[in-house]
Amino acid sequence: xxxxxxxxxxxxxxxxxxxxxxxxxxxxxxxxxxxxxxxxxxxxxxxxxxxxxxxxxxxxxxxxxxxxxxxxxxxxxxxxxxxxxxxxxxxxxxxxxxxxxxxxxxxxxxxxxxxxxxxxxxxxxxxxxxxxxxxxxxxxxxxxxxxxxxxxxxxxxxxxxxxxxxxxxxxxxxxxxxxxxxxxxxxxxxxxxxxxxxxxxxxxxxxxxxxxxxxxxxxxxxxxxxxxxxxxxxxxxxxxxxxxxxxxxxxxxxxxxxxxxxxxxxxxxxxxxxxxxxxxxxxxxxxxxxxxxxxxxxxxxxxxxxxxxxxxxxxxxxxxxxxxxxxxxxxxxxxxxxxxxxxxxxxxxxxxxxxxxxxxx
Ligand code: GLA
Numbered sequence: 309x310x311x312x313x314x315x316x317x318x319x320x321x322x323x324x325x326x327x328x329x330x331x332x333x334x335x336x337x338x339x340x341x342x343x344x345x346x347x348x349x350x351x352x353x354x355x356x357x358x359x360x361x362x363x364x365x366x367x368x369x370x371x372x373x374x375x376x377x378x379x380x381x382x383x384x385x386x387x388x389x390x391x392x393x394x395x396x397x398x399x400x401x402x403x404x405x406x407x408x409x410x411x412x413x414x415x416x417x418x419x420x421x422x423x424x425x426x427x428x429x430x431x432x433x434x435x436x437x438x439x440x441x442x443x444x445x446x447x448x449x450x451x452x453x454x455x456x457x458x459x460x461x462x463x464x465x466x467x468x469x470x471x472x473x474x475x476x477x478x479x480x481x482x483x484x485x486x487x488x489x490x491x492x493x494x495x496x497x498x499x500x501x502x503x504x505x506x507x508x509x510x511x512x513x514x515x516x517x518x519x520x521x522x523x524x525x526x527x528x529x530x531x532x533x534x535x536x537x538x539x540x541x542x543x544x545x546x547x548x549x550x551x552x553x554x555x556x557x558x559x560x561x562x563x564x565x566x567x568x569x570x571x572x573x574x575x576x577x578x579x580x581x582x583x584x585x586x587x588x589x590x591x592x593x594x595x596x597x598x599x600x601x602x603x604x605x606x607x608x609x610x611x612x613x614x615x616x617x618x619x620x621x622x623x624x625x626x627x628x629x630x631x632x633x634x635x636x637x638x639x640x641x642x643x644x645x646x647x648x649x650x651x652x653x654x655x656x657x658x659x660x661x662x663x664x665x666x667x668x669x
Contacts, residue, residue, distance in 0.1 A: 311437075316666060323342055327565045328558060336562075338462075339565060364409065373401040399438045416502045442471060457509075459515065470663050471487060496574065512621040557587055558587060574612050589616075596620070599622075599625055602614070605644045
């Protein structure tokens with residue numbers, strides 16, 4: 309087969325989920341954006357091996373072009389898993405050699421692993437002239453996460469990375485995969501403040517929450533969380549009731565938040581974020597004291613709303629503030645947090661940005 313030997317460059321952004329947390333793996337609703345930070349992979353085709361060097365991640369790492377051979381370690385597990393999933397999908401086993409660089413803080417809840425999976429997947433597709441639709445690729449990368457590190461994640465992170473669109477959020481139904489873009493009003497400033505508590509989801513109760521939720525769905529006899537009637541919750545015991553109540557109410561909050569963005573009603577948007585945090589903390593039990601403190605400090609600093617971001621158990625909070633104050637509000641939260649906890653890092657402003665792409669040199 310013909311291989312285009314020109315070097316190429318892939319960009320795969322991280323994501324910030326505006327709302328809809330722990331809803332994706334039960335066919336619920338999410339509203340993420342792709343952000344302006346992410347992973348760049350520059351490479352050229354090679355014969356049988358994938359060789360990647362990286363300043364930030366360590367390496368170089370080499371895995372077989374079809375993902376076979378001995379089990380890789382560290383970040384190379386993701387590369388190997390993506391290559392193996394693509395081989396299962398029929399991609400010819402053509403390798404590549406290149407470099408990876410990232411400006412995404414790992415463990416901060418901005419989906420560095422999904423960005424890595426998508427970057428590698430797009431690069432491997434490019435060298436083999438192999439094409440998949442963005443959502444097929446997102447599903448393939450989601451399976452790669454499970455294959456690489458055993459995390460049974462939903463499609464949120466990979467879909468956001470691939471479907472991202474400048475200045476717009478993606479309202480995605482994780483069951484039908486139907487989606488539409490919702491403009492983020494220019495007055496909405498989005499700030500990320502990191503708790504400094506790093507974690508990778510493989511070492512948290514993420515998988516346990518997912519199985520608790522699936523158990524609760526079986527008890528009410530429904531497959532998709534968007535189909536659960538609130539009255540059904542009353543029949544359940546405490547834990548299944550709270551897990552399901554979070555997801556059912558979070559789906560509703562996604563709808564309300566999207567409507568608030570469309571009508572530029574920032575007060576409602578902020579209140580809905582606050583409700584989401586409480587529900588993640590009290591019903592889903594995925595918060596930690598550091599994230600609760602950041603949410604409190606956000607209110608003191610004049611934010612419109614704040615909540616924990618992503619899977620929880622560490623990582624960052626998302627804060628919304630009026631765009632003209634966002635930097636000041638973010639800095640105030642980060643400074644107060646540093647004084648209280650002695651950890652953390654600078655607040656980071658993020659904006660809805662284009663999704664992953666691949667270009668030839
Ligand atoms: C992680 C997972 C996602 C999603 C979120 C919680 O980011 O990778 O699939 O479940 O947690 O919303």
